[in-house]
Amino acid sequence: MVSEMRLYTEAEFEQKAQQFSAVLSSRGVQTKVEVVEKLNARFYRLNPELALSVDIDGLWLCANGMKMQPDWKAESARLKRASLKSEMIARACHLAEKPNLIDATAGLGHDSLLMAHLGANVTLLERHPILFTLLEDSHAQAMQDPFLSAVAKRIQLVFSDSADYLIQQAVQHNMSDVVYLDPMFPQRDQNQQAIKKQAQVKKQMQLLHLLLPEDGEMDLGDNLLELAQKVAKRVVVKRPRLAVFLANQEPQHQWQGDACRFDAYFQHDLLV
Ligand SMILES: C[S@@+](CC[C@H](N)C(=O)[O-])C[C@H]1O[C@@H](n2cnc3c(N)ncnc32)[C@H](O)[C@@H]1O
Incomplete structure (x- = not known):
């Protein structure tokens, strides 16, 4: 840095x-x-x-x-159009049940905003100090917004590496309903198989990438899957549509969209 x-x-x-x-x-x-x-x-x-x-x-x-900036206000129109029926993420994360959910890879927080809007109580984790500070500002502004304040109240921000946080939760037997993971992903997948041409990376993403390490040293978050499985019966991983599985682990269920998919892992034997 x-x-x-x-x-x-x-x-x-x-x-x-x-x-x-x-x-x-x-x-x-x-x-x-x-x-x-x-x-x-x-x-x-x-x-x-x-x-x-x-x-x-x-x-x-x-x-x-x-x-x-994460600009949560600009997401309002999208949130107003969203419903439990129309959003794949809602089915993947069982949002109808108003879960306690850990989003372990916050980024700009847009997925969390949508999930909180659709009913989840979200703990949002980000380890990058600048991104976290940008998120915190967006959250504070959302708390003052007539439409977004109800959503922002369901989001708690935590500045932490998720691996540390998840280990701590497991040690303390603090279980959540869902852990959601959307780690960074390189342009090419780990099998060097070209991902279909992606849409032009948005301005926000271009700037975000300047903050985060280059592809060669990118942390793909493979370690997070096993840790997440220790604290939630349902772990949902967002992937580009043709990407390899996180940690090479085949999911029990998938929801496929045009640009991305959600891979779900269930731990039926986890005691909560
Ligand atoms: C692809 S972005 C997530 C985008 C997000 N879903 C959204 O809607 O904006 C991945 C983010 O996860 C964060 N991240 C990756 N590994 C992490 C870890 N172990 N702990 C905390 N944050 C992590 C990165 O800093 C990055 O901001």
């Missing part, structure tokens, strides 16, 4: 920026707050290196003339 990142802001938001800087520092990310005259498209174009910024809409990750 970059040793010290720039955190750009305008004079009006400097105090807010200093607060984010302190929070990031407590999570091991050192930032240098720099007050600029105008945070506009031109500024971002002229300052293309990976950085953070703070404006009226909160914390942003920026690079290459673009900026992104």
Whole structure:
């Protein structure tokens, strides 16, 4: 990770920026707050290196003339269209039963937002300090939103490596109904079999990938499956449609979509 990142802001938001800087520092990310005259498209174009910024809409990750945040508000329209019947993820995770669910790979938190909207009580885990801080800001903003606040109340954020968290839950016999896993996945699967041409990676994903390690050292999350199976009777793994199984373990059930699929693993003998 970059040793010290720039955190750009305008004079009006400097105090807010200093607060984010302190929070990031407590999570091991050192930032240098720099007050600029105008945070506009031109500024971002002229300052293309990976950085953070703070404006009226909160914390942003920026690079290459673009900026992104998890932006849960922008998901509202999608949430309003979603239903237990229409969403494959709802069937895979049994959301009709309003499960206690651990999403062990938060990312931008969009899957969790949908699952919480459809009834789940979600514990959302993310280990990346910058991503976690972006998520925390989106969550705080969602709590102030008339539509999203009810959803955000069902989401609890935890800054942790999931492996550590799941081990701790297993030791303490804290069982959940579902563990949901969506680890990073390289462009090619582990058999070097080309995945069908993927749709252009969205802007958010492009920036996200700048934060996370290159393909060669990408953590594919294989270790999480066995740990998840110790704390939930149902483990659901989201995969690109043609990807190999997580940890090479064949699931008991699959739901297939156009771009992705959900693999489910059931532990009927797990005592809860
Ligand atoms: C593909 S993204 C998940 C996308 C997410 N489902 C969404 O809807 O935005 C994977 C995320 O999991 C996180 N992650 C991977 N392994 C992890 C682990 N062991 N502990 C915590 N977070 C992890 C990565 O940092 C990354 O942000």
